[in-house]
Amino acid sequence: MRITHRALISSMVAVSLLGTMLLGAGCSKTEDEAETTTSETTELSGTIRFATWGSESEIETNRDVIAAFEEANPNCTVELEYIPADYETKIDTLIAGGAAPDVIYGHPYQLRKWYALGALTDLTDLYETKGFNDDSVYNTSFYKNFEYEGDKVGTINGQDIILLYYNKALFDAAGVEYPSETWTWDDFIAAAQKLTITENSKTTQYGVSLGANYTVAEVFIWSHGGAIVDDTYANDAEIVVDSPETVTALQLMQDIVNEYKISPTPESAGVFGGSFEAGNVAMKFDGAWAPVFLKDVEGLDWDMIVVPKGPEGRRTAVLYAGYGVYKDSENPKLAEEFAAFMQSYDGQKILAETGLITVIHKDISEAPEVLGAPGMPPGNAYRISGVADATWRDAAPLWWHEALDKGFTPELQALLNGSQDAQTTAANMQKLMSGIRDQNQ
């Protein structure tokens, strides 16, 4: 009986020990925080974590930027946290756990979301002190994308528009003139028809490949005078996707796939097994980052140009990325300095080297040695001039991606697969996306 008692007590001790360990783990963070707050000085020093995604060459470039930053700030260390997949989820979770990196790379919609959730610092003052608002130095036309209710949610890395890429060899073989700046959607279709080759009722080469991708759909919709939301920058934007203009644009997309059959359906795009890179799709719509990958495709003779015009002129979509600073950073000064370095001349110069990003610093992005870097075609200059026709591909509301996921993309798939007409598609999108809007508003 005495032994039972003793064993019982020892087991309770064991349990409470375990509990204490866990409690200790929970508490240690607060102690650390307290320490760093008191030891904070004006002199920059210490270590910060920087999270990013990207290809191998981007990661290399980021390491180069970090090296340059550490050289300029001797007592500082930047630890690169490379998150190759599920980036947004991972950052969400890190923020929720109070363990987010100090500097976080992201698209404006992500940075705006994290800012709205209270996880990022307002960088308005930083923009002032670093001179980022100077539009003779920076391309400030889309700074609004990095604002949430007037606050700056991050520094800016660059901007990339959607362009039309074409395979010159296939154009030559078909005796079709290369795309020009004056191209309309009709010219585009006429060329694509000549570039589509069908043998024994099996298509072996397509003029273009249209995926069920909202960014490409926007290029069609906007150039016809349609839109998905009434105000890109309003947090309570209304869905207006069922306008006659949008229906016309959707009809054109469907015709390209189902009537003219110059593009595989999204269903058969995987089946067809071809691609622009493989040399059996003559044209594709892709972002200005594509040249970095295309230049290394052996035997591919290609160039790039702005997208065709619609009845309402030429409209293209633009994507951005930038750097947010974690609100609970233990070294906020250093984190802000690093985020600023990314937009500074020195940082942008290194970032531009890969050719992946059209950096926001004008002198660098427009420099002949950047636009004409090895492997870049003459059309690379359109990545700059094309920005004039661009609209941010995303919209301000925090429910935007949920609405796209649930109400836009599946309907676009159905349209392109030919299982529903443009009118029904637009009506369904309107109903489903508005439903998500109302649910979240």
Next chain:
Amino acid sequence: MPGRLRSRLRKRLDAPDKGAFWLYASPWIVGFAIFSVYPIVYSLFLAFNEWNIIGDKVWVGTENFETMVADPLFWQSLKVTGVYTLFAVPLGVIMALALAMLLNQRVRGVNIFRTIFYIPSVISGVAAAMLWAWIFNPEFGVMNAGLGLLGIEGPKWLFAQEWVIPALVIMSLWSVGGSMIIYLAALQGVPTELYEAARVDGAGWWSRFWHVTLPQISPVIFFTLITGMINTFQTFTQAYVMTNGGPQNASLFFGLYLYNNAFRYLKMGYASALAWTLLLIVLLLTLVVFVTARFWVHYDTDATGGW
């Protein structure tokens, strides 16, 4: 005999070692409490809140459940998961049992075959999903190449709305090794004298299978049916890795939709409500199977030695 064993065990547990039992079990108990019980209870609380992980929780009562009823994708995901379960579970039982019976023969190298058929069930879900994505590739995949040899033009599998679920059902049959092993053990537990008696009575192969084998292993079928059903209702990996719910939400499994709500749209409250709804559905279906069990599950304790 079992009774005596039980009383001996009871005596041992009452004895001084009881404290040692709690001591040795405590790491598990603590872990279970913190990492399982606590999140489960907390998710029930969350189901009545609105919470985006980072901000404050807002009590919304039953609003999440009301949203669910009006959410077309909730019903779509329920339908997808239900249809998949309806086919994958019975076919899985049949396939596993058929394999177990084949591998219960006395042939040379049977252990090699047993290993071969069991291996797929130890392969990681993501690796298997990647592998099958290639097998189902309509243009280059083994599946359509094989069908092509038979003169059949294969479907677009994962890219086609009407074929994506059949494709995933076929894939699920590949990993029946786990239940196959259980059936194999059960088959070997069927007393040979029952077969001998049946043979003496003039029973053929089918009769012996229907009147001896099936009733004898029915408790095991019952077990695999229940666990299989619970597992398929939680299907996630295939949909997440191979199809992302597409095309047109045709493979939007309940688990994937729940995940999307939690981690893509940061609606923890709604996701928790979905999770508890799933639990209730699975619980209800399990109860239904339990109720029907009395009509087809035979607990013949004397003969099998204590099922």
